[in-house]
Each structure stands twice: as C-alpha cells, then as structure tokens.
Amino acid sequence: MAGHATKEIDAATLWGGKISPFSTSYGKLMMWFFLVSDALTFGGLLVAYGFTRHDAQDAWPIGEETFNSLPFLGHGYPLMYVALMTFILIVSSVTMVLAVEAGHRMDKRGVVKWMIATIIGGFFFVGSQAWEWYHFIHGSEFGKVELADGSQAIVKGHFGEIENFEVIEAGHHHKKGEKITEDLMHEFQHAAAGGHINGGVITLHDGTKAMINKKADEHMELIVKKDGKKYSVGDRIEGKDAEKMYYDAIYGGTANKVIYGANLEQNEYGPQQYGQFFFFITGFHGFHVFSGVIINIIIMIGVVMGIYHKRGHYEMVEKTGLYWHFVDLVWVFVFTFFYLV
C-alpha cells in the first residue's frame, strides 16, 4: 500500500483481512451501503409519484390549499404545520450529531443527554404525522363538491356551525319536535355524501327526518379542480353564487355529489393516486422514523449501561446517527415534492 502511516489504528477497527477499505470500519461502510439501497427505494417512490403527477389529466392538489390547518386553531395556516414538523426533525438531527460529537470526547453523560433529546424529537415527529394523517383522512368540513355542470371544486371558507337537527318526522330513536344535538357533523357529512339531504331536510339512519339548523357560512369560495361543461380548472366562484351552487349540489338528494377526506379509493384533494402516494410515501417514511426511534432507544440503553465506553469508542452511536440523519434527509425531499412544489 502506498503512503506512510499517519495515525495509529486499533486492531478492533481492522477488518478480517487486516485492512480497512476506505479507512472506515466494517459496520459503518455497511450502514452506508444500506442507506444507499434505502435511498434508491425512496427515490423510486418519489419518481413514481412524479411520473403519475406529470401524466395526470386533472389538476394536482396544491400544497398550501391542502395542508392549511393547525391543531386547536383550525384552518387558514397554509403549510405552517409541515414547516413545524420539518423543523422538529431538523432539530432532532442536530441533537443526534451532538450526541455523536460527545461520543468522540468519550463524554458518556453528554451522549445520553443528546440521545434523549433526539428520541423525544422523534416521538414528536411521529405524533405530528399521526395528527396529519387523521386530518387528511377526515378532511375539511366542506369536502370536494361536484357542481351541476359536472365540474368538481374544492371549497374554502368558514363552515357555519350546525346547531341542531329539529325532528319533523319521527324515526326509531327520535320523537317529533326533539332537537338532536349529538354527532351532528358526522351525521351531516354521512347524509350529504349518501344523498340523504333533500332541501334542508336530513334523513338519519333510523329513518328520522329533521330540519338542519345551521349558522351561515362565511367567505365561501369554490376552486374548480376538474373541468365541467361550464367551468374549467382554476376557475374561482365566490359569495352568494358559490353558496347556492354548493348547497344545490349537496342538498339535492343525490348520492356521491360530495367527497369528504381521503381513503384508498377517493379523496377530496385531487386524483385518486394522490391519496395513495400520500399514504404510501409518508407512511413508509413514518415507519422509518418509528424504527429509528426504537433503534435509538436500544443504543441509548447500551450507552447508559456503559457497553460502548468499555469498548473504547462510541461508533455504535455514530452508526445509528447515520440512519437517523438519513430519515431527516428523506423528509427534506418528501417535504419539497408533496407540500411545496
């Protein structure tokens, strides 16, 4: 081999053949190879998403229109939540690299401190993603509506609260004149999607017919996402016109005029494949984050027990750190291609 020895190397670092290719340990190099293969998987998924998006005929959902909610605060905060999630993951990546740095100084307490911070950040991210999914699946209060001309539009604005259902025709569980105040939104959306609202009258599961007492909506705006006979993609309809067209559609007594939220067959945001890619790619990434947290916990237990200190180096922390940074790296791309572009 060429060159002179610059640094001493301990026997433990040398591979079986008494040599260290690329001057790294066996474990670290294999971790890099694994990460390249995992990066190919994510790259393939994102390219497939790009493929579908580029050959789609209908309008693809726009990030700041689709993701604009915050916990406890409701709608009207475009991209704030994912920005927060991104920041949480970046910070947990920073605490991880600080744990690796502490390991290089054989500072056991430092490693434990920063790894705990990383694990907490990881749990926060997984929790945020659960909230994000919950919100994505349940959707907005308005849903996506099919208008009279066959075009489809998403709806922005403030949904007027439903106060109660006033029973006008008794069913199995409710008497005439009774005011139902429970589970209103759920019943309303179910009936609207199933075509069980005719005029202002809702028919519930048990055959009860009731008047819907609802506050007025505010600032309603329809944004057309699929061409119809009259409207085409990108058209915006506001004010009284919007309200009339929206309620004509969902109060018409016809099923499937409105879609709420998302499942694997349809979603209110855009083409069917959009929902499927969202669930698969963010789900696969979330699974990586979750396994990363578990691996971090296992390694942290090792640190607390002093296994790596006795070994003389904290390379295990470095290897789990590589995996953790990789998870952050993937999120950077998911964030751009799902939420921004």
Add this chain to the structure above:
Amino acid sequence: MERDDIIEYSLDAHHDEEHGKKIRATIWKVTAILTAITVLEVMLGVYIKQGSGAWPFVKWSFIILTLLKAAYIVLVFMHLGDERKSLKYVILVPYILFMVYLIFICLMEALKIGNTWMTYGG
C-alpha cells in the same frame, strides 16, 4: 515479516475538547442555515401562488434549496465530507447518476403519455 503498511487508516473516533468546540460551532452554523432555508421555502410557498408568473422560478428555487439542504445534511451531519474522497464518491456518484437518469426518463415518458391522452382522449 510484520506489515507496517496498514496503519495509515483511522476511525477518527476521538477528538479533544478544543476540537469538539470547533465541531459544535459548525453544527450550530449548519442548524441555522437549514432553518433559514426551511423558513424561506415556506414563505415562498405561502406568498407565491402556483400558476403565477413567478411560479416556474419559485419551483426551481425549491428544488435547488432542497438539494442544498440535502448536501448540508449528508456532508456535515452524516460526516461524509470528512470521509476519504474514495468513499465519498463511491456513495454519491453512482446514486446521483442513476437518479438523474431515472428522473429524466420517467418524467419525459409521463409527459408524453399525458399528451397522448390529451390528444386522443381516454
């Protein structure tokens, strides 16, 4: 004969407090850069609407900023920048070459398929 040619390698698994200070300064600097890029991206996304005249520029800014973020994470946080050149290129070059090729071929194909549907209906 005892080999004396194999000890040029090092794990770089240790450094002293003084060196650590320098490394930590770099880490905080990169943290600030990554945060600033994310804030910039979100601002662009919130204030510039898709379909507006500035959109193509914004879209490419997103992609470039994302690659910049990725470079900082891989080279600094994952310490690939501190590894040997040979390792750096073994990891990066095949991957980047393959991905550029895959992105090019798939997006071209998708646009053609989209146009075909648009032209001949479906």
